[in-house]
Amino acid sequence: MDEYFDYDGLREIFAEVPDYIQFIDDMEEAGLPVQEYHGRWHYWGPASSCDHFSDVMAATQVKCDMDNLGLGYIVHPRSPGVEFMKKIELGKMKRSKG
Numbered sequence: 001m002d003e004y005f006d007y008d009g010l011r012e013i014f015a016e017v018p019d020y021i022q023f024i025d026d027m028e029e030a031g032l033p034v035q036e037y038h039g040r041w042h043y044w045g046p047a048s049s050c051d052h053f054s055d056v057m058a059a060t061q062v063k064c065d066m067d068n069l070g071l072g073y074i075v076h077p078r079s080p081g082v083e084f085m086k087k088i089e090l091g092k093m094k095r096s097k098g
Contacts, residue, residue, distance in 0.1 A: 010034060010046050020045050023062045023077045030059035037076055039067055047076035
């Protein structure tokens with residue numbers, strides 16, 4: 001997983017995806033770390049890593065998927081789809097170029 005980002009930075013990147021914002025808010029309220037994650041099945045968004053995925057699931061009502069990489073779990077909201085994620089990525093690149 002990428003380095004940890006602050007919650008507000010993630011909210012800015014994923015402002016167009018309400019479930020992602022809710023997930024970030026829920027994790028912050030629960031005191032769980034959130035970071036940007038590029039995962040399987042073209043997922044790109046916020047995620048929380050944990051030893052027990054139930055810790056994250058108990059903190060949010062957002063529908064989530066998880067990856068088990070053999071060292072614990074990475075729990076993240078379900079992706080809104082590849083085409084939508086491409087749109088967000090293009091917007092992020094345009095903002096970074098000024």
